[in-house]
Amino acid sequence: MILQENFTLSNGVRIPKLGYGTWMIPDAEAAHAVSDAIAIGYRHxxxxxxxxxxxxxxxxxRNSGVPRDQIFVTTKLAAESKSYLDAKQLIDGSLQALALDHIDLMLIHSPQPWSEFRAGDRYFEGNADAWRALEEAHQAGKLRAVGVSNFEREDIENLLANGRLAPMVNQVLAHVGNTPFDLIEYCRSKDILVQAYSPVAHGAVLKDAGLQDMAERYGVSVAQLCIRYCLQLNLLPLPKTLNPVHMRDNAAVDFTISDEDMNALRGTGAGTDYGEAGKFPVFGKKRQPEPTPYAG
Known part of the structure; x- marks a missing residue:
């Protein structure tokens, strides 16, 4: 089963091939959702x-009943944190909020603050400073692995030129109809694992007639087809749901998409109406940043 399979990061740390995403899950519901996911078998x-x-x-x-060393926990440094001291404080803030003695993977959430996402300033100096704080936390044993999210090639090259550690992960928006192949190949050349958030395009692909027809031929749902597509590209998908039935379905992806169908999926142009998620910058629109805990 896919829930029992792992990738190995560049520093030798094993990371489960399928993760459970918690974006837009309120704090009051997160504990129950995470407990459900772990009970089903998720370990990431x-x-x-x-x-x-x-x-x-x-x-x-903590309340799942599964030993801590069997669960891989990822969190992300606030996109607005672009100084060494602020990042250092926020790393400790995450450890405090999670109430864990270590974090398995911590990422810089974005190369720019959300209000300036993909704008002109690449924040090279600020990202290098934040990266230094992550490197020190890694060396201190607070973090088992470090990486980035939403980083493009130039942003990664900045860290490679100015840091001691290379990013071990780049978490990006990737799904059928919107897969950044050039970036994926670049990351792979640097031994950086690419994770795919919103592998079902925040639901945008579920009503695509072509995907529905293909999924029916495999006896699976469109969501399962899209998650399997990411896995066959050697991406690590992070589907999110509050429904335990869907959690199980999202992990029932032990089938193989044919080479012909993979080629078709690579070239498909699925819908890009991201619904309520469309207001977020990663889906193409800018927004003002929301308050985050431990803003310093």
Missing amino acids: IDTAQAYANERGVGDGV
Whole structure:
């Protein structure tokens, strides 16, 4: 089963191939959702300071009944944190909020603050400073692995030129109809694992007639087809749901998409109406940043 399979990061740390995402899950519901996911068999839980649910995620991990060393926890440094001292404080803030003695993977959430996402300033100096704080936390044993999210090639090259550690992960928006192949190949050339958030395009692909027809031929749902597509590209998908039935379905992806169908999926142009998620900058629109815990 996919829930029992792992990738190995560049520093030798093993990371489960399928994660459970918690974006937009309120803190009050996060503990129950995480506990459900772990009971089903998920061993990789993804959160972020910006999600404002680290406390609930930590509660779910601790109360799951599964030993801590069997659960891989990822969180992300606030996109607005672009100084060494602020990042250092926020790393400790995540450890406090999660109430865990270590974090398995911590990422810089974005190369720019959300209000300036993909704008002109690449914040090279600020990202290098924040990266230094992550490197020190890694060396101190607070973090088992470090990486980035939403980083493009130039942003990664900045860290490679100015840091001691290379990023071990880049978490990006990737799904059928919107897969950044050039970036994926670049990351792979640097031994950086690419994680795919919103592998079902925040629901945008579920009503695509072509995907429905293909999924029916495999006897699976469109969501399962899209998650399997990511896995066959050697991406690590992070589907999110509050429904335990869907959690199980999202992990029932032990089938193989044919080469012909994979080629078709690579070239498909699925819908891009991201619904309520469309207001977020990663889906193409800018927004003002929301308050995050431990803003310093």
